Amino acid sequence: MDHVIELDRVSKVYKGKRAVDGLSLRVSKGSVLALLGPNGAGKTTTVSMILGLLQPTEGKVKLLGSDPREAGVRKRIGAMLQEVSVIDNLKVSETIELFRSYYDKPLPLADLLRISALESERGKMASALSGGQQRRLGFALALAGDPEVLFLDEPTVGMDVTSRQLFWDTVRKMADRGKTIVLTTHYLEEADSIADRIVVVSDGRIVADGSPSEIKARTTGRIISFTAGERTSDEELRDIPGVTELSRSGRRVKLMSEDTDRLIAELIARRTDMRDIEIGSGGLEEAFQALVRKAE
Template sequence: MSFAIELDQVSKIYQGKKAVDQLTLKVEKGTVIALLGPNGAGKTTTISMILGLKQPTSGTIKLLGGSPKDIKVRNRIGAMLQDVSVIDNLKVAETIELFRSYYSNPLSLPELLRISGLETEKDKMAASLSGGQQRRLGFALAAAGDPDIIFLDEPTVGMDVTSRQMFWDTIRSMAEKGRTVVLTTHYLEEADSLADRIVVINQGKVVADGSPSQIKAETTGRVISFTAGVTVTTEQLQALPGVIDVEWSGRRVKLHSRDTDQLIMKLIEQRFDMKDIEIQSGGLEDAFQAIVHSTN
């Protein structure tokens, strides 16, 4: 197994308080992973340690098999942090060219302008860009070195809907090319749409880890809904394995369950009179809130 990121029993203590508490995490290459958690959960501290910007109090961190501070490793990563600072008196294209010069195999200027959506702004002064445009410039700078791993901390704050959609498309394209993407966001639909894997951190510890569908199903359960024939009764449905709740709306019925795979098999085996079958998960927002509430 080839891992892009490896954390082993990593802790960070500030003034006697653990911001990160014996956190162990391995991320396979080519994964889009979303790190979620409430404010103060330890996400930003964790990313800062992975990037080598902060030293862990204890534990070990490997990035692409080496130290985060190794120059060869740093040449293969990119990072877009929450605060984007622009350089005075440089145009957008000049700023990107400056960052390209720091890497041995950078993406081309036209490509970086394209993926950041800044082609028409290339001759503008970087300091004159709007907040959303500055976020897009920050993304171009993070991607300048054609990184194997890119860290994106709240990347779409301030972006309009069109810019966010373009950004999502770019991230999917990077993932298809085998890049590892580490994303933190408060937009949970963003994590749900983009991430292969979601890791929820609370009080410095991993409290949930899985695909978006796994996180939602395990936390909020799933719902099977169908139009039931006149012979179907509540008592029959409640007797099925794994049914948590039964809701009726006319002849439309919803069955809440944590194992819809088993439940749908039983419905078919017992030849229930049903049509127009749908299976739905609860939302990631509901799952996230449930996880955080249960671990506080």
């Protein structure tokens, strides 16, 4: 099967508003896809339709070649969603064992505890776990059936740095084994490091689709960043020929341009008050912001 996920002109309407608007998407087996977009862009709705938790108002969705609601399909996928609910009066190991019982060929309990870094908490009540530990438990449950396709919706929210590192190391190993992974995240550096394909959505539509390097190269050009003097205004900087985007954090300014050599010469010629000058390529954060602004 070439495509494990297929969306054909899919729309979802809530109270007259299109959360997803005519979206078509195909995801190949063994790929790692990051679905990015601002809040309310339609990411979670799209994932919910792929999982069969929501039905599209228009269009067709196929998962592993079939209807996502089929029992045979559900046994071949795993999902870690934003909302984590634990079962009362069950320990961590008992919760994982319960989910393992739903599958024909589950991963061993010891492996799931190790992957989720919950070996020390195996005897603790699941409801007593911290927020970050509950996220890791959700990861173990998503992997219980050794899924062919794994969905991760904002997976590392609430995790500490060590847990996040272990989490992504595990995801990379799964990708190396040919698993298909679909993730949404607000941590763009994570998407940049793990995904081989990025799809950016805004207002329920796809506004960019490509590898991380392609997205960055198409969108941002290069960046000059510097600390601006107190009298240096955004208005005068935007008026300089060659400036395509401007962003500011306090007095630290970033100017995007397709020709940074010419732009730096122009800044010097205008005697712009600036110091601590750096020139480099734009990152995924800059590309994402530029795409969203353009879409809006």
